[in-house]
Amino acid sequence: MSRLRQGLGGLGPAHSVALDVSELPTYGFGHRSLLWWATASMMIIEGMVFAMVIVSYLYLKGRVPHWPPSGPGPDLIWGTLNTIILLASCVPNALAKKAAERMDLAKVRLWLAVCLVFALAFNGVRALEFTALNVRWDTNAYGSIVWLALGFHTVHVVTDFLDSSVLTALIFVGPIEERRFVDVSENALYWYFVVLTWLPMYAVIYLGPRIA
Amino acid sequence: MTAHREAHPRLTENDPRLDADALERERRLLERTWAGGRGVIAWLSEVDHKAIGRRFIVTAFAFFALAGVLAALMRIQLARPENHFLSPDAYNQIFTMHGTTMMFLFAVPVVLAMGIYLVPLMIGARAMAFPRMLAYGYWMFLFGGIFLYVMFALNIGPDNGWFSYPPLAGPAYSYGKRGDVWAQLITFTEVSGLVVATCLVCTIFKLRTPGMSLNRMPLFVWAMLITSFMVIFAMPSIVISSTCLILDRLVATQFFNQAEGGDPLLWQHLFWFFGHPEVYIIFLPALGMMSEIISTAARRKVVGYMEMILSMTATAFIGFGVWVHHMFATGLPQFGVSFFTASSIMIVIPTAIQIFNWIATIWTARRLQITVPFLYAASFFFVFIVGGLTGVMLASVPLDRQVHDTYFVVAHFHYVLIGGSTFPLLGAIYFWFPKITGRMMGDRLGRISFWLLFAGFNLTFFPMHLLGLDGMPRRVYTYPGAMGWQGLNLLASAGALVIFVSLLVYLVNVAVSLRAGAVAGDNPWGAATLEWATSSPPPPYNFTPQPTVASREPLWHSELRPPAIVGLRPDDREVLVTYLLDAEPDHRYSMPGPSLWPFLAAIATSVMFVWSIFQAQGVVWGSIPVFITLVGWFWPTKGKARLERGVTGRLTARESVS
Numbered sequence: 001m002s003r004l005r006q007g008l009g010g011l012g013p014a015h016s017v018a019l020d021v022s023e024l025p026t027y028g029f030g031h032r033s034l035l036w037w038a039t040a041s042m043m044i045i046e047g048m049v050f051a052m053v054i055v056s057y058l059y060l061k062g063r064v065p066h067w068p069p070s071g072p073g074p075d076l077i078w079g080t081l082n083t084i085i086l087l088a089s090c091v092p093n094a095l096a097k098k099a100a101e102r103m104d105l106a107k108v109r110l111w112l113a114v115c116l117v118f119a120l121a122f123n124g125v126r127a128l129e130f131t132a133l134n135v136r137w138d139t140n141a142y143g144s145i146v147w148l149a150l151g152f153h154t155v156h157v158v159t160d161f162l163d164s165s166v167l168t169a170l171i172f173v174g175p176i177e178e179r180r181f182v183d184v185s186e187n188a189l190y191w192y193f194v195v196l197t198w199l200p201m202y203a204v205i206y207l208g209p210r211i212a
Numbered sequence: 213m214t215a216h217r218e219a220h221p222r223l224t225e226n227d228p229r230l231d232a233d234a235l236e237r238e239r240r241l242l243e244r245t246w247a248g249g250r251g252v253i254a255w256l257s258e259v260d261h262k263a264i265g266r267r268f269i270v271t272a273f274a275f276f277a278l279a280g281v282l283a284a285l286m287r288i289q290l291a292r293p294e295n296h297f298l299s300p301d302a303y304n305q306i307f308t309m310h311g312t313t314m315m316f317l318f319a320v321p322v323v324l325a326m327g328i329y330l331v332p333l334m335i336g337a338r339a340m341a342f343p344r345m346l347a348y349g350y351w352m353f354l355f356g357g358i359f360l361y362v363m364f365a366l367n368i369g370p371d372n373g374w375f376s377y378p379p380l381a382g383p384a385y386s387y388g389k390r391g392d393v394w395a396q397l398i399t400f401t402e403v404s405g406l407v408v409a410t411c412l413v414c415t416i417f418k419l420r421t422p423g424m425s426l427n428r429m430p431l432f433v434w435a436m437l438i439t440s441f442m443v444i445f446a447m448p449s450i451v452i453s454s455t456c457l458i459l460d461r462l463v464a465t466q467f468f469n470q471a472e473g474g475d476p477l478l479w480q481h482l483f484w485f486f487g488h489p490e491v492y493i494i495f496l497p498a499l500g501m502m503s504e505i506i507s508t509a510a511r512r513k514v515v516g517y518m519e520m521i522l523s524m525t526a527t528a529f530i531g532f533g534v535w536v537h538h539m540f541a542t543g544l545p546q547f548g549v550s551f552f553t554a555s556s557i558m559i560v561i562p563t564a565i566q567i568f569n570w571i572a573t574i575w576t577a578r579r580l581q582i583t584v585p586f587l588y589a590a591s592f593f594f595v596f597i598v599g600g601l602t603g604v605m606l607a608s609v610p611l612d613r614q615v616h617d618t619y620f621v622v623a624h625f626h627y628v629l630i631g632g633s634t635f636p637l638l639g640a641i642y643f644w645f646p647k648i649t650g651r652m653m654g655d656r657l658g659r660i661s662f663w664l665l666f667a668g669f670n671l672t673f674f675p676m677h678l679l680g681l682d683g684m685p686r687r688v689y690t691y692p693g694a695m696g697w698q699g700l701n702l703l704a705s706a707g708a709l710v711i712f713v714s715l716l717v718y719l720v721n722v723a724v725s726l727r728a729g730a731v732a733g734d735n736p737w738g739a740a741t742l743e744w745a746t747s748s749p750p751p752p753y754n755f756t757p758q759p760t761v762a763s764r765e766p767l768w769h770s771e772l773r774p775p776a777i778v779g780l781r782p783d784d785r786e787v788l789v790t791y792l793l794d795a796e797p798d799h800r801y802s803m804p805g806p807s808l809w810p811f812l813a814a815i816a817t818s819v820m821f822v823w824s825i826f827q828a829q830g831v832v833w834g835s836i837p838v839f840i841t842l843v844g845w846f847w848p849t850k851g852k853a854r855l856e857r858g859v860t861g862r863l864t865a866r867e868s869v870s
Contacts, residue, residue, distance in 0.1 A: 019222075019797070140466050144456075
């Protein structure tokens, strides 16, 4: 690159000096791709929303003497099970990402399909989680914020399932370009985000009522 | 990540592709590849950042005009005591609509729109990143605004003020759909703002032309980058607060209901954690415009490039730590309040640094040209500083509690926002009008309009300081004659008339200049940045050949003659993606072309948003068309053709990427 910098900075009046980029590739993975930055922006935006939900939860918790104000906290069983499923889904997700970056079409198809099975599982268990919250959203502010927290993360697992399904369909029926593999790689990044944001949400929803 | 690749950009001498004939051939090909079609469908499918930027600007100014009419109605009502021109209910809707429109449908969209139009040109890029998402952002903004005004016409316009405090805006005191309309309008503008901010960040980070390292970016581009980050970090807060408010109203959640463990103050915290940065989101792009206008008028670079950037960044950071100064009257603990007084006063420092730098720039000008844009920029020094000084006054708790909710606050924020953003913006429109339209705006009408606005603005808003100190509360539809406020109110109303005339002159100037203005040429002001290197108006592909830069003021250092880019395919919408810090060439990226899907997706989203405030299941059923349109949008249609033409096709060569 030093060659280039000299060229840009110190060239004389030769008018027809050109920088020929025709040999450059048509895609790049990771931070080199535009899509990576858009995904990062999405993650910051939604990460901020999650943070605001947590702040609101703690704010409301601090305003009342007992938390939950009445009744028990949510049952641990489904939420904990789902945490395990979500964390486990990182394995096929990592393999899909790796296969995408090697541009191994067969492996990408395989691991994306496995990811979808996991997504189906955690969407199903998520439905059960709502039945075990032991509070309605309109009972009190505690119920409202718990439903909001779980609901907002649920929007993410549902949309992640839907967009991964579309991407998987695309990978199976083509046309396959290099940038499809970049899409798979960025989709996997977003998947990690959905899983990792669940951990603080789990702590807030399930452990929040259990600590003084 | 270290990428090992054989392919490097190469410098070639006497490249035949830069011969006049070759360039002409390339231009014809580019024209065919990048031009939008004709007809309604093509118009709705447009993805060119310049077309979308223009539409954004025009739409935002249309809302500005509507908000101005509402303001005029308020000034007529307040011109004399115990007036019955407007009913209290109409007045409540009108001041809410005025504030909501100015903040959410004018001030923020218009500054982002200036970035949409100018940033790719300033950084030497052929297009903006994610052009379809950009189009979607525009349609969401337009549909949100139309939704608000249709509701207003149906007498269900919001009436709780532009910050919509519960419990007044909650289910217990605000019946009907008015509060929901406000909360859902916010959703529309959030989507639009976040989408545009993301496009801007990606464009600025990844599409700068080679040579434009971060420390060679024009100050306006820096301002847009920082602003976009502020949008990304601030808007989530209002996403949550407006969601909680509408849930309280529609499905009986208890977030802001004191009786069930909720807290109206939570709304204020969440709203102002967004609302105060919002002020800087409006203000920072104006600072960038100021720098470009002043530097061009003074014919020298702005004094203290690095200090300017650090000051803008500092303003952005501190801007997130001052929100409680909107809540001094709510009885928060003394210690917390003191902290926010300190941070509110601290934010003066970076702003002052910038103002001193501009003064130094003007002071040391080569030969200062008092152009109309310069007049607007210079008026900032007076108008904004008055607003800044009253801001420092309001940061102190005792004074704030005395004048809280009075016209003193109204005067303060109009000085800050109009002086800090709208004056520079009107100057910026005048400044970049030749680039956008190919014609100059009239100088004489420009000066008349400026001086009328300057006089009218001060005549309207200065008396409001005095009214506020005298105790006149804001948001009252009338006042008794015995209060002795009629003289100053009449003066303010007369000032509003002068503002109205000045903006009319501005509009006439725009209309006349569009048809009969002097032809501008590429660089009528002798400015330094890349947008002036291309024709006025620019072609759909912005540049050919794409220039590179070797300094911060490329057009003032033509002796450096950095190489031009060759090798981007003219038969495909290829742009050059570069590395973040030093903008070294990385890869060629094929941009998506025109598409109707963003428009359809925006319609589907709007239907879902509007449906959901009338029926909760609208969220569920309305999301199905949204999903369908998004799939249609993302389903690749070009890929096969590209493969067949051999545009891509390195699939077999497995490359190591980490």
